[in-house]
Amino acid sequence: MQALSSHMRRLHRFTALLLLALVAAPAQSVANPPVPLPGTISPQAKAVIEFLEGTGFKDIKGPAPDDLAGWKALHDAQETALEAPNKAVLDQLGASVTSGVIGGVPVLDIRPKGWRDDGRLVVYIHGGAFTLFSARSMAGLGALVANAAGMRMISIDYTNPPAAQWAAVQAQIGAVLKGIVAQGTPMHRIALFGDSAGGNLVIRAVLNLRDAGDAMPAAVLLFSPWADLGNSGDTAITLPDADPTLSYDGLLANAARAYAGTVDLKDPRVSPLYGDFATGFPPTLIQDGTRTILLSDSVRTYRALKAAKQDAVIDLYEGMWHVFQGAPAPEAAEALESAGDFLRARLK
Numbered sequence: 001m002q003a004l005s006s007h008m009r010r011l012h013r014f015t016a017l018l019l020l021a022l023v024a025a026p027a028q029s030v031a032n033p034p035v036p037l038p039g040t041i042s043p044q045a046k047a048v049i050e051f052l053e054g055t056g057f058k059d060i061k062g063p064a065p066d067d068l069a070g071w072k073a074l075h076d077a078q079e080t081a082l083e084a085p086n087k088a089v090l091d092q093l094g095a096s097v098t099s100g101v102i103g104g105v106p107v108l109d110i111r112p113k114g115w116r117d118d119g120r121l122v123v124y125i126h127g128g129a130f131t132l133f134s135a136r137s138m139a140g141l142g143a144l145v146a147n148a149a150g151m152r153m154i155s156i157d158y159t160n161p162p163a164a165q166w167a168a169v170q171a172q173i174g175a176v177l178k179g180i181v182a183q184g185t186p187m188h189r190i191a192l193f194g195d196s197a198g199g200n201l202v203i204r205a206v207l208n209l210r211d212a213g214d215a216m217p218a219a220v221l222l223f224s225p226w227a228d229l230g231n232s233g234d235t236a237i238t239l240p241d242a243d244p245t246l247s248y249d250g251l252l253a254n255a256a257r258a259y260a261g262t263v264d265l266k267d268p269r270v271s272p273l274y275g276d277f278a279t280g281f282p283p284t285l286i287q288d289g290t291r292t293i294l295l296s297d298s299v300r301t302y303r304a305l306k307a308a309k310q311d312a313v314i315d316l317y318e319g320m321w322h323v324f325q326g327a328p329a330p331e332a333a334e335a336l337e338s339a340g341d342f343l344r345a346r347l348k
Contacts, residue, residue, distance in 0.1 A: 034053045037049060037319065045320065048328070058251075059250055061251070062074070065254050066162055071163075072163075075133075075134075079136070086139060093113060093144070094113030095110055095111060095113060095143040096109075102175075102180060102183070105156060105158065105172045108135045108154070110142050120191075120347040121152050121189060122221075123155075123176070123180065124153050124156070125194040125202050126141075126142070126156075128196065129252055130169070131162070135155040136157070140326065141195065141325065145343075148337060151347070156172070162258040165259060165261040166263065170201070173205045187214075187215035189218065192220050193221040193223075193343075194222060194223070194225065195223035196223070196224055199225025202222060202225070204275075206281060216280065218346050219282050221339055221343060222286045222298070224287070224294050225294075229256040230256075232266075239292065239295065248293065273300055273304060287338070288317070289317045294322060298314060299314065315335070318331070320332075
């Protein structure tokens, strides 16, 4: 319990940073009354959900898909809100963060406190509906995963759509992976980690490597992957009112189109759930909560991997919201511990 309490204290400011991001835009009235919270989740998780529901963030409308200035303004507001609290959580964790360039693409090199180089590496592709956040503003979550695994992390600072669309973003990710290998880290010592839209990009990056005949990473870690941009899963229908942060019609629909351009949203190049997993995919851990519209994306990704006879595990958490792992709640601590165990077991 003492270790868990210490973890909660360390995560308190990281939750504040995420919540600051949610309130960076003006709150709007909530369209529907909140769905009652179950008695099966921790009091800490309840408190976070109640706050999230009160912001009205899920009712905010995203800019038009091709509105460069509108998306930049929203992106920049999030970055400003996240700067100070992000620094605070990194300081509390004792993680070092340095900027660099690999394959012509900006990256962050995140090293947990006490890290010793054993050749293992986690490559992080951050989420944010493709259009929001950066490697810098998501460095707190990256550091939590790096700390849980005890491994160095490279976070890719890809260009946010609509300034770059799917092909350009994927090319940047591929360039970083190729550059890491060229620097001397083989793919069998690398895990790929992504949350939300970053999970989409991780899945697609692995498929791109495999289809090009290149080596694949040793493991894949996904937090609530947004693997189907078309919003066609069961929980897209059943959980819109229960989800405290996400609304497809509010932000995600326009963000999906900003990334995909004119490509059909069910095209596997932008919705990798529809890709072919039968010819190989690394061992995969998918984590998600039961209170998010993207839960079906996680379930369907897991089912697609299992149908293709791949090694996959889905790790679900009662009543948790989209990418809950940074919250000051015991459920988040358990999820991070599970993620760290998985990465250490798969990267030898």
